[in-house]
Amino acid sequence: MKKGKKRLYIHIPFCIKRCNYCGFVSSVLKDKRELSNYIDYLSLEFELYKDRLKDNIITIYIGGGTPSLFEPYEIYTLGELLFKYLSLPGEFTIEANPESITRDKVLAWRDIGVNRVSLGVQSFDDEVLSFLGRPHTAGDAVDAISILKDYFDNISFDFIYGIPNQDMSIWHKTLKRAIAFGPQHLSLYALSIENGTTFCKWYKRGKIHMMDEDLVVDMYEFGVHFLKENGYKRYEISNFSFPGKESIHNMGYWTYDEYLGLGVSASSFVEGIRYINYSSMTDYFKSLKNGAYPIAYSEKLSKEKMMGEYIILRLRTNRGLLIDEFIDIFGIDPLSIYKDKFAYFIDLGFMEHTEYGYRLTDKGILVSNQIFVEII
Numbered sequence: 001m002k003k004g005k006k007r008l009y010i011h012i013p014f015c016i017k018r019c020n021y022c023g024f025v026s027s028v029l030k031d032k033r034e035l036s037n038y039i040d041y042l043s044l045e046f047e048l049y050k051d052r053l054k055d056n057i058i059t060i061y062i063g064g065g066t067p068s069l070f071e072p073y074e075i076y077t078l079g080e081l082l083f084k085y086l087s088l089p090g091e092f093t094i095e096a097n098p099e100s101i102t103r104d105k106v107l108a109w110r111d112i113g114v115n116r117v118s119l120g121v122q123s124f125d126d127e128v129l130s131f132l133g134r135p136h137t138a139g140d141a142v143d144a145i146s147i148l149k150d151y152f153d154n155i156s157f158d159f160i161y162g163i164p165n166q167d168m169s170i171w172h173k174t175l176k177r178a179i180a181f182g183p184q185h186l187s188l189y190a191l192s193i194e195n196g197t198t199f200c201k202w203y204k205r206g207k208i209h210m211m212d213e214d215l216v217v218d219m220y221e222f223g224v225h226f227l228k229e230n231g232y233k234r235y236e237i238s239n240f241s242f243p244g245k246e247s248i249h250n251m252g253y254w255t256y257d258e259y260l261g262l263g264v265s266a267s268s269f270v271e272g273i274r275y276i277n278y279s280s281m282t283d284y285f286k287s288l289k290n291g292a293y294p295i296a297y298s299e300k301l302s303k304e305k306m307m308g309e310y311i312i313l314r315l316r317t318n319r320g321l322l323i324d325e326f327i328d329i330f331g332i333d334p335l336s337i338y339k340d341k342f343a344y345f346i347d348l349g350f351m352e353h354t355e356y357g358y359r360l361t362d363k364g365i366l367v368s369n370q371i372f373v374e375i376i
């Protein structure tokens, strides 16, 4: 990994309701006081990490869950907490969901230094949203976007495709509607059925069926071409932006930078060690009350594992694998290990040479998961 400046991720594990497909760690907010209480515990965790935070953080990302559930006074408290320990970074993102956005909250985000908002739109079709179990309608998303655009010039929308019952025309309409708002960034994710979700239950009972794989690929390819025609560049398999509006925070993950994750279930990657916090709120609170790091699991990654992870993450990006960077980090030429595999993928048309190394071709991106399995 690249040592030095770090990315900071803060997890807010509360939502209004659980979406039918969601595999993230979050629970339904039962009492509004849970939010302030959670900030109190976050402050204990910040104190434990204070030496690692000072002058060392280049991006902040508040994700979840639904961070837009915080009321303005809670946002200011969170802002005070953050800037007790660190200085304002270049990029400061908050994730938000349409149903919980108000003008007062958005103003408070801007006041504490947020300069990028990632909005979970997911679809502009009400039937699709209802099938996904989202707590908002397309109209809520439109209202939220109109507020956000008054205060931010760096907004990202998330969308899901490959949803049972979502046909190609619905997907076209959603993307056309999305770009009409001129977001600087879009993320397109294929639906996957995660264990423990409502969709998983429905799938096992035969109530829903996965979309035909060819149609999922067609939807992705339509998205790539349509966004390209409209000025968006794909800089990572699922992420598209106007030039210069790539997510600096998320790029850090794909370029194998160190990061620190605070909050329930957050993970960190520092000095070759991966740490994962407790995903149970009770365990997380208990640990912090006792003055201990709320870490449930840690693993010192072997050099081989890090090299494999680095290649996979790098190949997700448009720039691909950079040979010199690999040598700088690991002190070894990647071709001494992966030359035959790369040659095999180049023969199949899945990989190509770049000026600095290798990257996946359009054809390779469509089978990237199989390629990554082969590499490790």
Ligand code: SF4
Pocket (backbone or CB within 6 Å): 014, 015, 016, 017, 018, 019, 022, 023, 024, 026, 064, 065, 066, 097, 120
């Ligand atoms: S809003 Fe996001 S985190 Fe919350 S349940 Fe839905 S998908 Fe999961």
